[in-house]
Amino acid sequence: MAERTLSIIKPDGVEKGVIGKIVDRFESNGLKIAAMKMVHLSRKEAEGFYYVHRERPFFASLVDFMVSGPVVLMVLEGNNAIAKNRELMGATNPANADKGTIRKDFATDIERNTVHGSDSPESAAFEISHFFSATEIVN
Ligand code: CMP
Numbered sequence: 001m002a003e004r005t006l007s008i009i010k011p012d013g014v015e016k017g018v019i020g021k022i023v024d025r026f027e028s029n030g031l032k033i034a035a036m037k038m039v040h041l042s043r044k045e046a047e048g049f050y051y052v053h054r055e056r057p058f059f060a061s062l063v064d065f066m067v068s069g070p071v072v073l074m075v076l077e078g079n080n081a082i083a084k085n086r087e088l089m090g091a092t093n094p095a096n097a098d099k100g101t102i103r104k105d106f107a108t109d110i111e112r113n114t115v116h117g118s119d120s121p122e123s124a125a126f127e128i129s130h131f132f133s134a135t136e137i138v139n
Contacts, residue, residue: 003081004034004137006127008116011069014038018106019072022115025088025102026076035075035137041067049130052123058111065111073131082124085117 009022023033041049046066053059076085090101094113097104107114118124128137 002077002079003121003124004075004077004128005081005085005118005124006116006131007074007076007085009072009074010112010114010116011065011071012108012112013106013114014070014072016106016114018114022102022106023074026074026085029084029088031076031078031081031084031088033074034077034139035132036072037131037136038070038072039131040070043067045130049127062111075128075132075137082118082121086119089115089117 007026009019013019013022026033043063046063047054050059050062050066053062056062078084088102090097090103092103092113093110094103094107095109097107102115103113118127
């Protein structure tokens with residue numbers, strides 16, 4: 001089933017200079033870039049994006065990190081895009097990520113974990129609309 005998901009290359013991924021390598025993994029594995037932009041998130045945008053985590057002990061630190069430098073926002077499209085992206089990213093904590101995954105290869109720790117991907121169709125719909133208007137996404 002063709003599906004869309006939101007991907008973020010986080011500030012550590014941009015700083016490490018691996019934008020191209022990460023995009024290549026998506027494109028080489030059947031995910032098309034349907035929208036893409038590089039932005040420096042405001043605190044309000046980052047807090048709104050991670051609203052579901054607002055009660056977690058790591059929330060303040062996560063928001064500080066996400067506004068510490070530019071990020072690359074993408075809408076990825078393809079068959080089972082949500083699951084496929086999560087498979088390519090690997091486990092949230094890079095220490096637990098499988099060999100050959102983006103987080104195993106590039107991430108530093110559970111916070112500086114290089115990429116974000118939507119975890120369900122509901123979160124994908126919320127996350128895509130948080131950052132992209134309909135006219136910014138190609139068909
Ligand atoms: P992400 O998939 O972007 O969603 C929430 C983020 O919170 C997660 O990746 C991690 O980068 C970050 N995070 C920091 N500490 C933790 C933690 N202890 N458990 C889960 N996520 C954490």
